[in-house]
Amino acid sequence: MVLPNEVPIFLDNETKKNLVNWEDFISYYLQLSEASNSFSWIKADVLLALSEKFGNQSLEKVSVDIGEPRSTVVNYVRTARAFPPNRREPTVSFSHH
Numbered sequence: 415m416v417l418p419n420e421v422p423i424f425l426d427n428e429t430k431k432n433l434v435n436w437e438d439f440i441s442y443y444l445q446l447s448e449a450s451n452s453f454s455w456i457k458a459d460v461l462l463a464l465s466e467k468f469g470n471q472s473l474e475k476v477s478v479d480i481g482e483p484r485s486t487v488v489n490y491v492r493t494a495r496a497f498p499p500n501r502r503e504p505t506v507s508f509s510h511h
Contacts, residue, residue, distance in 0.1 A: 454508035458494035465491050 433439050465473055473491065477484040497511050 448504075451508050454490075455494070455502065458490040458508070461487055461490045462494040 429442075433442060461473075461476065464476060470491075473487050474484055477487045480487070493508065493511055502511065
């Protein structure tokens, strides 16, 4: 699976037009926060699956390949292993787990 190469990194004008009142802005921001939290879990699950397939020794190589400190990679894997999907609290951030 490959994500699109060009994902916008800005708030486009069409979305801005739809943010009319305070509640719209707050709601949109909270939705982005929820999405960000979900992506952290998905990244952690990818790294856990990678370590299960290629072994824990692969964590050093993957940390270099993705440009993250090994400690960050290990923490992602540890968190995903400790909190499988059925134990994750969706109202609590990934970092809180």
